[in-house]
Amino acid sequence: MTTSPPFASPVAWSDAGQHTDIWSDLCQTLLPPYINTCRWFAGKARQQTGLQMRAVMPLLIDAESGKVAYLTILTVSYADGNPESYLLPLSFVSDRATKERTFGVADVPDKGRIGEVQLAGKAGLLIDAIYDERFRNALFNAIYDNQTMAMPEGQIRFQRGQGLDEGDRSLPSRVLPVDSSNSAMTFGDKYFMKLYRKLFRETNPEVDMVAFLTDVGQFTHIPAFGGSFVWERDGIADVTLGMVQRMVPNDKDSWGQTGDYLNDFLYAVPQRLFTIREDVFEKAELLGRRTGEMHNALYNPTASADFAPEPFTDEYRTFIINRFESLLEQRYTLLIDRYTELDPLAQRLAWVFMEAREMIEAFINDFRTRPLGSLRTRIHGDYHLGQVLATDTDFVIIDFEGEPESSITDRKIKHSPLKDVAGMIRSYHYAVSAKLFNSAETEDLDPAYLQRVSDRWFHLIRDTYLDAYFDTFGSPHPLFRNNNEINFLLLIYLLEKAVYELGYEISYRPSWVKIPLKGIIDVVTEIEKIRLSDGVTLSPDIPMLQKGLLR
């Protein structure tokens, strides 16, 4: 990624920390196009109105040469809604470094290249510093050494956790080639470091969830905690910048493992054979059990207020209803804006969703008054197959950061654990839909046949997962009052998750939009069944689901 002519400034890279001009110039030139290519930048689908440099924090990355990188915080403003802040670490690699055969331009992959720059007459490349090994090492060693670094504003506190072993300083590192909401690095293939991209003025929930699950819940199916680094300022809430965990040796996550199993399934589909290997059921059962154990560990009536279980209060109901309404509003607006870019099937599904608006709103409204005796606790919050690493014989659950779209305060709200269960059920639905509807093997098959087969696979795996999950609680359990409440809450959370996913896919993977749309329509079909058998709950003047539009 290059620009021509290169960005030029009379200021040398090592002095740039004191010069605000260079940063405001970069915010007008190289940085906006760059961040719009990054997977971690969530504002791509929104109308951006400006980019400002909020903070510039120097970090010494090479003591001998005095080289620095900068941890910068960018604030992006939008035509609608609140601004967002992102962490972008920056490093400068001079052309000369390449000639001297030290770390150089050629070592930086395309996705890390921000643009060519000329600083105080020195030509080189401005890069995302995670691609500079010296920067990665500086972060890791600062955690190992429990350093505190004074910054122009406040300080960065690096804190080592129990999972980081003595002697493991200065390990070789690399950036993991995963495309996700944050950036992932490994050290000595023994430690995993996550650099948070979207920042909030609050401790990241991942840090307190992992601490609670390890110290109080004694839950062992998460990676051991290796430390964190946090930006601290007087009188302002801390901002978590990154975290280290033990690396879990795994071939793939459960999304990849389920995808492999689905390949076997897929090859038999054109021959009209329905075959699911016993291993697939065993894995779904084991995952149901591990999910139940995680929720048992999070259910602790004697825990401090942050984690103690709570009933379904009016305040919570209002929170869910308001969130649902604003999610729906945003999603309908996004769908209308992007409608012409959708493929024909997605367009038909989008119509059914739009026609179902009144029914969905009436269902959500029912949540306001329905008596609920179940309880709420802290939960994972963004639970799906990609958040579960598959080891040889078991599972390890990762990424307790919560939903990337929500504020940190909202991510700490207690929910029924069924919200996580709904997340995993949605994920099984995603896995089979993505495989059957996006593969060459099934391209020529009748879509109605594919849909039947896909639904059958999904229902069998979902029920296996659910049975194993509920078995871990024994019966009855204070978290779940009765089956009626379980069914109602699952529907609410399934619908909420699918509506959330719709926005996620429009922003990140438009060709996948039909998967959450189908998920929404399936839940609305279930709601309609309730409505037909219970004329009292929902008003009869609301139109029925317009499935005819799918033809």
Ligand SMILES: Nc1ncnc2c1ncn2[C@@H]1O[C@H](COP(=O)(O)OP(=O)(O)O)[C@@H](O)[C@H]1O
């Ligand atoms: N402790 C770990 N050990 C090994 N790999 C991990 C570990 N934690 C995360 N990963 C890998 O990094 C990817 C991204 O991590 P995740 O926590 O999901 O980040 P994000 O918040 O960006 O979604 C995961 O999908 C997984 O492949």
Ligand SMILES: O=P(O)(O)O[C@H]1O[C@H](CO)[C@@H](O[C@H]2O[C@H](CO)[C@@H](O)[C@H](O)[C@H]2O)[C@H](O)[C@H]1O
């Ligand atoms: O893992 P993240 O915290 O970045 O979560 C976000 O990205 C997920 C995709 O990577 C997204 O998950 C959706 O797609 C998955 C398949 O790729 C599927 O298994 C999930 O069920 C579906 O929700 C997640 O919603 C988003 O928050």
